[in-house]
Amino acid sequence: MWNEVRGLRDGVDYGTPPRDGEPVSLTVDGTEVTVPAGSSVMLATVQAGRSVPKLCATDSLEAFGSCRVCLVEIEGQRGYPASCTTVVAPGMEVRTQSERLTTLRKGVMELYLSDFPESEIPDGWSELHRTLEEIGLEGHRYGEGHNHFRSPVDESNPYFLFDPAKCIVCSRCVRACEEVQGTFALTIQGRGFESKVAAGQDEPFMESECVSCGACVQACPSHALVEKSLFPGGYERA
Amino acid sequence: MPNPRKPEKETITICAYCGVGCGFKAETIGNEIVRMTPWKDGKSNHGHSCIKGRFSYDYYRHPDRVKTPMIRASIDDPWQEVSWEEAFAHAASEIKRIQAKYGRASVGGVSSSRCTNEEIFLTMKFVRAVLGNNNIDNCARICHSPTQFGLSATVGAGAASQHFDSILQADVIMVVGANPTEGHPVFGSMMKRRIRQGAKLIVIDPRRTETVDSPHCRADVHLALRPGTNVAILNSLAHVIVRENLHAPEFIKSRCEWQEFEHWAELVGSDEYSPENIGAIAGVDPEDIRRAARIYASGPRSTVYYGLGVTEHSQGSTGVMCLGNLALSCGMYGREGVGVNPLRGQGNVQGGSCLGSWPHVLTGYRFVTDDATRSSFEAEWGVELDPEPGLRLPNMFDAALTGHFKGMYIMGEDPVQSDPNQNHIIAALRKMECVIVHDIFLNETSKYAHVLLPGSSSLEKDGTFTNAERRISRVRKVVEPLAGYQDWEVTVKLMNALGYDVQYAHAGEVLDELARLSPAYSGASFELLDRVGSAQWPVDTKAPEGTEVLHMEQFPRANGLGTFMLTGFVPTRERISEQYPLLLTTGRILSQYNVGTQTRRTANSQWHPEDVLEMSRGDMQVRGLHTGDRVTVASRFGATQLKVVESNRVNPGIVYTTFHHAESKANAVTSDLSDWATNCPEYKVTAVEVAKVKPDEKSRARTDTAHPAHREHEAEALVAVEDA
Numbered sequence: 034m035w036n037e038v039r040g041l042r043d044g045v046d047y048g049t050p051p052r053d054g055e056p057v058s059l060t061v062d063g064t065e066v067t068v069p070a071g072s073s074v075m076l077a078t079v080q081a082g083r084s085v086p087k088l089c090a091t092d093s094l095e096a097f098g099s100c101r102v103c104l105v106e107i108e109g110q111r112g113y114p115a116s117c118t119t120v121v122a123p124g125m126e127v128r129t130q131s132e133r134l135t136t137l138r139k140g141v142m143e144l145y146l147s148d149f150p151e152s153e154i155p156d157g158w159s160e161l162h163r164t165l166e167e168i169g170l171e172g173h174r175y176g177e178g179h180n181h182f183r184s185p186v187d188e189s190n191p192y193f194l195f196d197p198a199k200c201i202v203c204s205r206c207v208r209a210c211e212e213v214q215g216t217f218a219l220t221i222q223g224r225g226f227e228s229k230v231a232a233g234q235d236e237p238f239m240e241s242e243c244v245s246c247g248a249c250v251q252a253c254p255s256h257a258l259v260e261k262s263l264f265p266g267g268y269e270r271a
Numbered sequence: 272m273p274n275p276r277k278p279e280k281e282t283i284t285i286c287a288y289c290g291v292g293c294g295f296k297a298e299t300i301g302n303e304i305v306r307m308t309p310w311k312d313g314k315s316n317h318g319h320s321c322i323k324g325r326f327s328y329d330y331y332r333h334p335d336r337v338k339t340p341m342i343r344a345s346i347d348d349p350w351q352e353v354s355w356e357e358a359f360a361h362a363a364s365e366i367k368r369i370q371a372k373y374g375r376a377s378v379g380g381v382s383s384s385r386c387t388n389e390e391i392f393l394t395m396k397f398v399r400a401v402l403g404n405n406n407i408d409n410c411a412r413i414c415h416s417p418t419q420f421g422l423s424a425t426v427g428a429g430a431a432s433q434h435f436d437s438i439l440q441a442d443v444i445m446v447v448g449a450n451p452t453e454g455h456p457v458f459g460s461m462m463k464r465r466i467r468q469g470a471k472l473i474v475i476d477p478r479r480t481e482t483v484d485s486p487h488c489r490a491d492v493h494l495a496l497r498p499g500t501n502v503a504i505l506n507s508l509a510h511v512i513v514r515e516n517l518h519a520p521e522f523i524k525s526r527c528e529w530q531e532f533e534h535w536a537e538l539v540g541s542d543e544y545s546p547e548n549i550g551a552i553a554g555v556d557p558e559d560i561r562r563a564a565r566i567y568a569s570g571p572r573s574t575v576y577y578g579l580g581v582t583e584h585s586q587g588s589t590g591v592m593c594l595g596n597l598a599l600s601c602g603m604y605g606r607e608g609v610g611v612n613p614l615r616g617q618g619n620v621q622g623g624s625c626l627g628s629w630p631h632v633l634t635g636y637r638f639v640t641d642d643a644t645r646s647s648f649e650a651e652w653g654v655e656l657d658p659e660p661g662l663r664l665p666n667m668f669d670a671a672l673t674g675h676f677k678g679m680y681i682m683g684e685d686p687v688q689s690d691p692n693q694n695h696i697i698a699a700l701r702k703m704e705c706v707i708v709h710d711i712f713l714n715e716t717s718k719y720a721h722v723l724l725p726g727s728s729s730l731e732k733d734g735t736f737t738n739a740e741r742r743i744s745r746v747r748k749v750v751e752p753l754a755g756y757q758d759w760e761v762t763v764k765l766m767n768a769l770g771y772d773v774q775y776a777h778a779g780e781v782l783d784e785l786a787r788l789s790p791a792y793s794g795a796s797f798e799l800l801d802r803v804g805s806a807q808w809p810v811d812t813k814a815p816e817g818t819e820v821l822h823m824e825q826f827p828r829a830n831g832l833g834t835f836m837l838t839g840f841v842p843t844r845e846r847i848s849e850q851y852p853l854l855l856t857t858g859r860i861l862s863q864y865n866v867g868t869q870t871r872r873t874a875n876s877q878w879h880p881e882d883v884l885e886m887s888r889g890d891m892q893v894r895g896l897h898t899g900d901r902v903t904v905a906s907r908f909g910a911t912q913l914k915v916v917e918s919n920r921v922n923p924g925i926v927y928t929t930f931h932h933a934e935s936k937a938n939a940v941t942s943d944l945s946d947w948a949t950n951c952p953e954y955k956v957t958a959v960e961v962a963k964v965k966p967d968e969k970s971r972a973r974t975d976t977a978h979p980a981h982r983e984h985e986a987e988a989l990v991a992v993e994d995a
Contacts, residue, residue, distance in 0.1 A: 156274050192322075192874065264273065
């Protein structure tokens with residue numbers, strides 16, 4: 034735990050925490066890159082200038098492997114491992130782009146979008162919107178199914194709000210509360226489609242143990258947790 | 272629609288709240304700050320933040336902000352708005368008149384740890400070069416002056432030995448008289464991170480703080496000592512270390528004065544400091560003292576973080592020396608993961624401390640009595656300097672009461688609310704003829720002022736701050752100063768109005784001058800900070816990008832060795848009695864900051880609308896009190912009213928409150944005792960009695976608070992009083 038904190042850089046997201054280990058060399062899309070042992074393949078792709086799209090990963094948090102957007106191909110390995118949870122090995126040959134990978138990533142993102150407010154897909158500037166741009170997706174092929182569009186917005190905190198309609202349940206907020214802030218105020222409650230971010234004992238944020246440090250807001254990739262100051266006229270759903 | 276508006280511009284700057292000094296990106300649209308986000312390259316926060324830095328910035332555009340200079344002949348007159356020129360001319364003529372009538376030394380100044388290094392330096396220069404005396408002090412007087420004294424005495428440098436990240440290599444963390452998760456939250460998070468990885472935690476604090484017990488963070492040993500017994504307890508830890516041979520003879524022989532160690536070992540090793548003896552005095556289990564000592568000494572890397580719970584005592588300096596002694600004796604200096612580190616309260620209190628804003632020393636703690644030091648300043652400033660040390664802040668007030676001190680330039684400070692023995696200070700201010708308050712808001716002190724110069728917040732100015740780990744970071748102007756000038760420009764114009772001709776094109780030129788006159792800052796410049804982000808002093812030719820860990824090879828003392836100070840325990844004169852059977856101690860809470868000038872003007876008050884008195888169940892029962900009752904807290908010095916709440920965080924016999932709200936008047940109660948060496952007030956120990964407020968006293972108390980405070984949330988109470 035040294036580089037994990039001290040190696041973070043503004044304007045760069047390695048996807049997973051920088052490590053302190055001995056140098057390990059591998060190739061990413063044919064480019065050789067050397068990273069400390071214990072680093073993720075995702076970090077190596079960033080170092081090689083070949084970063085892969087991602088949602089649930091950010092370098093201030095340990096890898097989680099839930100969004101399945103950062104899939105890659107590794108020579109000699111079956112399937113499409115998540116680059117965030119796969120640790121580098123000497124001589125590893127990683128491919129970040131292929132037709133199959135693009136199809137898989139688009140398929141995953143379409144499923145996310147099927148439960149994301151339609152009107153919010155264009156003109157956003159969250160990480161989710163950047164990921165959409167990276168993989169070249171503007172919408173999804175599904176009709177209206179079960180969704181969280183009418184789950185109530187939690188505006189109890191004076192400084193930020195939580196709109197479950199935009200939440201992709203990536204757990205970044207929960208993990209930031211634990212790993213970065215150390216307060217453990219958030220959790221994912223329920224299973225499958227029912228799973229949702231909950232503060233305290235499923236209370237409003239303001240009544241929970243939340244200390245309003247903003248780590249969850251900082252970590253949220255979809256502007257589901259977002260500063261109220263960015264909505265001068267108040268927050269209104271479409 | 273609900274896609275958020277996108278900020279147009281980012282400005283990298285530093286949070287001005289606590290001494291952690293987090294780097295932030297101030298995101299703006301036009302001249303409006305729409306969001307503050309933590310800066311990942313910020314070396315003290317690495318992209319993390321707390322509620323204050325992240326969200327509590329809106330005070331900068333609060334309607335209470337003073338936008339126009341004001342003057343008045345008497346404090347009983349209403350304020351009269353004037354132009355900047357008139358305000359400067361009036362202030363200058365008053366100072367001249369007072370100095371002509373009462374002498375050169377009848378005026379002085381106080382600098383602010385809320386202001387930049389450049390502004391602190393200029394205020395110091397204003398007093399020494401323009402007013403011509405050394406009556407300059409700063410608010411570190413009332414918080415960490417014992418740190419400078421106590422650490423300088425033992426290890427030669429009155430500052431943190433480590434950088435914050437160093438805690439990530441500590442095996443044992445000892446927190447003394449501090450509550451990082453509330454007072455220094457971003458550092459608190461780092462500390463908790465290390466504790467979750469298995470580091471041991473020792474807490475020495477009268478109160479079961481959030482640091483002692485919170486999710487996944489529990490102290491291995493908590494010494495819940497009686498307020499005022501720090502030195503006894505720390506000596507007792509040393510007793511165990513010496514008696515059980517847990518000290519580090521190799522380190523002491525190679526890095527310290529051995530003979531002084533022997534003297535010290537004889538003192539702390541005496542039976543007087545046995546855990547049994549001290550345990551009884553401090554109200555602590557002797558076995559816990561032994562456990563704490565053994566854990567600390569065994570390290571292998573043990574570090575100390577301490578706060579005002581050590582310094583704000585009549586033996587504050589002694590307490591700091593105890594920590595220095597302890598770390599030296601166990602070889603806990605000169606590596607990562609060890610050291611002794613003050614957690615400083617204000618964003619720039621380290622800068623306030625090391626830039627000569629003291630009556631006896633110039634920058635870098637060099638004495639004004641030293642001819643060589645003084646002449647280097649005289650050469651740079653073109654004036655002759657007074658070789659006589661000036662008055663300390665409390666002495667300025669004392670001198671005012673005897674009629675010898677008549678005028679004061681108070682920059683970004685509110686001594687009426689923040690200094691001890693409020694009634695005494697008010698009486699002193701009333702006797703002065705020209706009090707110049709330079710602040711962003713009208714405050715308690717401005718009620719007794721004759722000139723009000725509108726200040727600029729840290730979001731409106733350029734300069735540098737030095738945080739608690741000696742880190743010099745750039746403060747960058749995010750929005751235009753509301754009243755037209757940055758604070759440093761106001762001080763320069765005040766100097767000009769008094770006939771001292773000096774001009775700076777920008778704040779960076781002030782830093783250049785400051786660097787020429789301060790060895791530890793000699794390599795600092797805007798150019799360096801823009802290039803490397805921030806740098807910890809010493810930043811000089813030997814360490815052009817700064818120094819993370821001090822004392823690696825030797826200590827900055829004449830012989831290069833650390834030394835042991837004799838730290839006999841002398842109990843405070845403030846004792847409990849039949850009339851005042853409880854001990855009051857104070858602290859702070861996460862969502863409010865110090866006297867609350869800024870945070871009370873934000874939505875943070877939703878978390879902490881008022882200060883409350885924490886009391887143990889037994890103490891409440893015998894007094895017939897229930898949570899929510901309004902009580903009078905009375906000491907030998909004064910009384911105030913608070914709401915009482917039952918709390919298991921305090922032991923029987925101890926009561927605790929925070930001091931964020933002017934109405935609480937916590938400092939009307941605190942004693943006039945202070946640290947023997949530095950006059951740092953003894954805020955942390957006051958004997959009090961607590962009693963339920965009778966109904967007829969309630970209305971009187973309301974009238975007490977009916978001063979012209981312009982805060983919105985008080986408007987209702989004010990109306991009620993006016994109606995009555």
